[in-house]
Amino acid sequence: xxxxxxxxxxxxxxxxxxxxxxxxxxxxxxxxxxxxxxxxxxxxxxxxxxxxxxxxxxxxxxxxxxxxxxxxxxxxxxxxxxxxxxxxxxxxxxxxxxxxxxxxxxxxxxxxxxxxxxxxxxxxxxxxxxxxxxxxxxxxxxxxxxxxxxxxxxxxxxxxxxxxxxxxxxxxxxxxxxxxxxxxxxxxxxxxxxxxxxxxxxxxxxxxxxxxxxxxxxxxxxxxxxxxxxxxxxxxxxxxxxxxxxxxxxxxxxxxxxxxxxxxxxxxxxxxxxxxxxxxxxxxxxxxxxxxxxxxxxxxxxxxxxxxxxxxxxxxxxxxxxxxxxxxxxxxxxxxxxxxxxxxxxxxxxxxxxxxxxxxxxxxxxxxxxxxxxxxxxxxxxxxxxxxxxxxxxxxxxxxxxxxxxxxxxxxxxxxxxxxxxxxxxxxxxxxxxxxxxxxxxxxxxxxxxxxxxxxxxxxxxxxxxxxxx
Amino acid sequence: xxxxxxxxxxxxxxxxxxxxxxxxxxxxxxxxxxxxxxxxxxxxxxxxxxxxxxxxxxxxxxxxxxxxxxxxxxxxxxxxxxxxxxxxxxxxxxxxxxxxxxxxxxxxxxxxxxxxxxxxxxxxxxxxxxxxxxxxxxxxxxxxxxxxxxxxxxxxxxxxxxxxxxxxxxxxxxxxxxxxxxxxxxxxxxxxxxxxxxxxxxxxxxxxxxxxxxxxxxxxxxxxxxx
Numbered sequence: 001x002x003x004x005x006x007x008x009x010x011x012x013x014x015x016x017x018x019x020x021x022x023x024x025x026x027x028x029x030x031x032x033x034x035x036x037x038x039x040x041x042x043x044x045x046x047x048x049x050x051x052x053x054x055x056x057x058x059x060x061x062x063x064x065x066x067x068x069x070x071x072x073x074x075x076x077x078x079x080x081x082x083x084x085x086x087x088x089x090x091x092x093x094x095x096x097x098x099x100x101x102x103x104x105x106x107x108x109x110x111x112x113x114x115x116x117x118x119x120x121x122x123x124x125x126x127x128x129x130x131x132x133x134x135x136x137x138x139x140x141x142x143x144x145x146x147x148x149x150x151x152x153x154x155x156x157x158x159x160x161x162x163x164x165x166x167x168x169x170x171x172x173x174x175x176x177x178x179x180x181x182x183x184x185x186x187x188x189x190x191x192x193x194x195x196x197x198x199x200x201x202x203x204x205x206x207x208x209x210x211x212x213x214x215x216x217x218x219x220x221x222x223x224x225x226x227x228x229x230x231x232x233x234x235x236x237x238x239x240x241x242x243x244x245x246x247x248x249x250x251x252x253x254x255x256x257x258x259x260x261x262x263x264x265x266x267x268x269x270x271x272x273x274x275x276x277x278x279x280x281x282x283x284x285x286x287x288x289x290x291x292x293x294x295x296x297x298x299x300x301x302x303x304x305x306x307x308x309x310x311x312x313x314x315x316x317x318x319x320x321x322x323x324x325x326x327x328x329x330x331x332x333x334x335x336x337x338x339x340x341x342x343x344x345x346x347x348x349x350x351x352x353x354x355x356x357x358x359x360x361x362x363x364x365x366x367x368x369x370x371x372x373x374x375x376x377x378x379x380x381x382x383x384x385x386x387x388x389x390x391x392x393x394x395x396x397x398x399x400x401x402x403x404x405x406x407x408x409x410x411x412x413x414x415x416x417x418x419x420x421x422x423x424x425x426x427x428x429x430x431x432x433x434x435x436x437x438x439x440x441x442x443x444x445x446x447x448x449x450x451x452x453x454x455x456x457x458x459x460x461x462x463x464x465x466x467x468x469x470x
Numbered sequence: 471x472x473x474x475x476x477x478x479x480x481x482x483x484x485x486x487x488x489x490x491x492x493x494x495x496x497x498x499x500x501x502x503x504x505x506x507x508x509x510x511x512x513x514x515x516x517x518x519x520x521x522x523x524x525x526x527x528x529x530x531x532x533x534x535x536x537x538x539x540x541x542x543x544x545x546x547x548x549x550x551x552x553x554x555x556x557x558x559x560x561x562x563x564x565x566x567x568x569x570x571x572x573x574x575x576x577x578x579x580x581x582x583x584x585x586x587x588x589x590x591x592x593x594x595x596x597x598x599x600x601x602x603x604x605x606x607x608x609x610x611x612x613x614x615x616x617x618x619x620x621x622x623x624x625x626x627x628x629x630x631x632x633x634x635x636x637x638x639x640x641x642x643x644x645x646x647x648x649x650x651x652x653x654x655x656x657x658x659x660x661x662x663x664x665x666x667x668x669x670x671x672x673x674x675x676x677x678x679x680x681x682x683x684x685x686x687x688x689x690x691x692x693x694x695x696x697x
Contacts, residue, residue, distance in 0.1 A: 078630070403545065456605060
């Protein structure tokens, strides 16, 4: 664990004139000639001579996939042995997981790591992604917001589009596995492929259904109740259903590019490239540009803090491939931040895990001021890096942030601003929050815990083990 | 070197561990009155989850409240006195879930009798009843001597410490734990067993508990003096 440093180290590179002006347009140091071309910081058109290495325009070569044994130094050898013990009872079984996007968003991140680990345990996992046109993803995005409680006029056309694309996907996909796990509402209609005498079907819901739009939930519920069981990320997200429901916390991968321990020089390098000054406090929110993440509210909180403490704000995110509203929200944030050189709004491509890691690692405080949230994996990411986290008390965030013990929960812009000021002026308390938060993640929100929960569920569904205490 | 006793135990200590699935129950409480009614009727797995099991899920905390009922009474109901009374419900005092349930019920009833206005006051957020489904599995680590026992304690996962040291009283039906029972029964070391029994699980993290137990095993003078 690496407690937050009381005083962030000064930048290693000599501060150029552009750094002193804290411009987010000009790089802190000239990029090497060999550096790859880079995307512009959101809303600011970089002159062609001013190029950064970050963010990269193309995906980097993927890291070698971590093996189970690589997790032993983090969670302990015995934890890995236990996974193997459980998996032995399932060897040879086949599982299919289906979701709606291969890149962007927490679900794809989890599946990218979960599937190889399960295959290493010799439980054959296959991951498939449903396809759909722009109309389908616009409808499912609207459904997503409506299921989070947003007003919505559910039309017959929208229902028809949702069901038609589900049927099209169902026709092209085969389901002969022992267990089929369907992620989120978009592919929920695939349940109609279920055979009465073979396979168990699981609906894994990653979103908050505590206050769903009645019409959309009315469309979805009959589909969900055809499954054998459902999984939710928090008890608060669940609905009363006729099927059993289990609690699976989402998780982060401590060995992924987004969460592995970085060299200090790498962190500095990324900050330099974006022109972020590490000698002053850095507040960071990492989220795609979505109104439910309240980026405008975060900027307003920052402005309140700025009256008392000289600090910087980084809003780093991007648009997931199934998120057509991202550009509009990005523009709103840019309007709110207009003219402040200490606000860095970074519209990063989906392959920016390394940059995100560096920005979080460089941060003094991590913010996740969501108004609605599924689980909010960026909170776990911040906690894992030993950072004090201030987050909205919504969705799955209170599971991760236990108020005053592993972070601070807030309910308003004003509350967020106050807690930022408090933590900036009480660094020892902030460091203790960070230490507790990291252990909270180690115990409950790491990939290995997720693997274990799935193994236990498969054992339960396939009758391969009976619980001692039910 | 641990302890003064190098004799092999009459029977080995086989370290086991446990993993949990958490099932989301149908019951939720929006008031203290509803909490009381659901505590009366919820499954034993649910009482276990919100008392014993939450200690493992939050093993890294030394401060805060000791069970989910107490945490909710404070955070969601703003009932500090009730939270104090509920947090004083020590799982080590109970050898059955039924008795533990009764104590929680009594504590809630006493508070609501004294504070009837609190019964129907709506909480900031609901209490969701969940239940643990526990799977026990071997660790492959076994001990016949105190040396081996100390080595095993240093290696097993935290879940194993929780299973043997905290959950155990529900199996043993004794106000003790698997470790102390083995020290007494198989090695005739009642003083050492008593020192294990006195380790405070509420003011220590599970890693602290592990370190403390290993320190007791290595404290030759202390154990000789008390044996």
